[in-house]
Amino acid sequence: MSDFTPAQTGRATAEPRPVRYLLIGGTTVFVALFLFAPLLTVFTEALADGWRSALAALSLPDARAAARMTLSIAAIAVPLNAIFGLAAAWAIAKFDFSGKAFLITLIDLPFSVSPVVAGLMLVLLFGANSSLGVWLMANDMRVVFAFPGILLATLFVTFPFVARELIPVMIEQGRTEEEAALTLGASGWRTFLTVTLPNIRWALLYGVLLCNARAMGEFGAVAIVSGKIRGKTATMPTMVEMFYNEYLSVAAFSLAAVLAMLALLTLLLKTLLEWRHADLLAATRLH
């Protein structure tokens, strides 16, 4: 038969084997060069002078103060964000009201604002050149170049994380289970704790995880608002920058390596959540 061509093995509509190998090879090389190489560099540069130097760098007072700052910010920003996310998802997913789409757009807004512009906004609002800033100064309250400013900047950039994860999950789950609980005589609060929360706990954890990673890693907005005062308002990412600009490469990369390990831990937990509880997470999400 003249038009006989050998069939491929496996699925009849797959790409030919050489194309498949080429694509797999191409993506592997791309990922290795663009994702793995930078990650690996963080660790090799940190250990350029050996373990001792790296650990010594981490015990510098500035580095430790920065770590404390970053942890404190995350410890406050993440729970606040979780509360906001839960409230927003409850209102948006379980009730029908007009202007919902617009509200979701507003919640998403921080994703499309440059972190630098976010920092700028806070400086304009609370800085020494605004009337609010002058009033705050007169009453001995500092926002810019102080803890509250860093917190607000972190809250701004992490604002959509938990809400964006919860809203689609809660919309999909509907409200029949809550209605059933209410007909059985449960109070509203009890219904939330015993019916809603168990259904969304993995999605909530997922959102919190991503929110935490961003809260600890935010650079642009925090760099502007904090004023990067060593030992006072410097966070880990801003300290990385300062060490780097002072040519303290090992110190910069050691601190960066701690952040990178945190990122890897985040990815690991996130992947575990996706394997175990994919059905209870949002199908698509974008941060």
Next chain:
Amino acid sequence: MNIDIEDLAKEFGPERALHPVSLSIPSGALIALLGPSGSGKTTLLRILAGLEFPTSGCVRFDGADATGLSIQARRAGFVFQNYALFRHMTVFENVAYGLRAKPRRERPTRAEIDRRVTRLLEMIQLPEIGSRYPNQLSGGQRQRVALARALAIEPRMLLLDEPFGALDARVRKDLRQSLRDIHDRTGLTTVFVTHDQEEAMELADLVVIMSMGRIEQIGKPADIRARPVSDFVRAFTAA
């Protein structure tokens, strides 16, 4: 074109979808593969189309071995259960798809494509809908467009997977007759899969009853009714 199936078997991992089955389909026949879900009828149809490859056994088209023939080279007009119309193309573009997909030297001219698509749309009695998109059609119209698209490539056989499954009862009756008409006009060897015994008995020249990956009985509808070979066939055709 006549189709010979010899000791064809298909395994999906440890699952046996098809025990070795043999079947001869005479040229120009209208055949129904009838059976409950999981009986292997769709697997058999997909092997004929080249969408699956058998674990063992062979398929012959007009006596020539076609087991390893690529899907594109088979020229099997295949109609999917949900019709699989291309949503982003108009009806005209859908029907013209197979002609435009041909390599340049085999591709008909634009005027020829126009002519053939128009003729096919007339044949399915929907000459006016060429510029519409699939989501603007009724279920019955979609089925006929899918049929026209399959016929456009001048297939050597017509394979239909539950062609009436997604339609409501009234439309189903009309479309049975129109499939019969198209079959009689084109004279194509036609195989369709169904789980509806009434549909199979009414429409097909020859009914192949399948169960659990095996062929239970092959025969003319009247013969199967009169002389079922097993309890399964008796029960299934009595429904």
Next chain:
Amino acid sequence: MRAKILRSPSPLPGFGVSFAIMMTALSFVVLLPIGALLGRGFMTGPAELWDMVNSRRIWAALMLSFRAALIASLINLFFGLMLAWVLVRYRFWGRRVIDAAVDLPFALPTAVAGIALSALYAPNGIFGQALAPLGLQVAYTEVGIWVALIFIGLPFVVRTVQPVIGELEPDLEEVSATLGARRAYTLRRVVLPALTPALFSGFALALARSVGEYGSVIFIAGNIPNVTEIAPLLIVIRLEEYNYDAAAAIGIAMLILSFAMLLGINAIQIWSRRRIGLV
């Protein structure tokens, strides 16, 4: 309680409380700061703003930010599609690791990415040394900015397109093959059109993120005024000079340009969807 009037009745409790928490947080954290920026611009007036933005250095920075973001997002469109396709359709050793690694740019702080890329591509870095004999310099050139923005934007494209590939109906590709189409033709005429809307959104998201990106870029860019100085950096410089009005002017210009760009992309997307009947 105005919201109550506009909502349909529901037996579930807690709307008032949750709505109040949401609106309070939204107002304080997001709307008030944005209002401060826009208010600042409003008080300054458009003519003044234009004068402040209309300098060679600022235009160069704005053009650079948008051009580099556009180029990096286009590159990501290509590699992101390829990556998403491979991850969904093929099974190979290491697939899960690569799948998890795609989110690395989301999880890794941008400053960390920035110094790592800078160390890699600097003249004495591994990639820098490897590229030098080819006459290619990446660090401290615009190409370095592209590299950083490719890193930052990649997951946006992959994660938007990946679920859509996963939900493609196999029927469509199969029917195309039975109609005689070769694989390449099927991919071009059947698969690609189905992925186009997702590709558009992924591209827009990557673009929006890249335009404003700061942390990963400044270390590798070299920050030479008029050449490799991005717009966000110029805002930082103006703020360090306590020139708040100029910083606000650049910030507003960025907001307006980003907004116009996303509007344009949306318009193209709606237009193309209409054209192909996906509405």
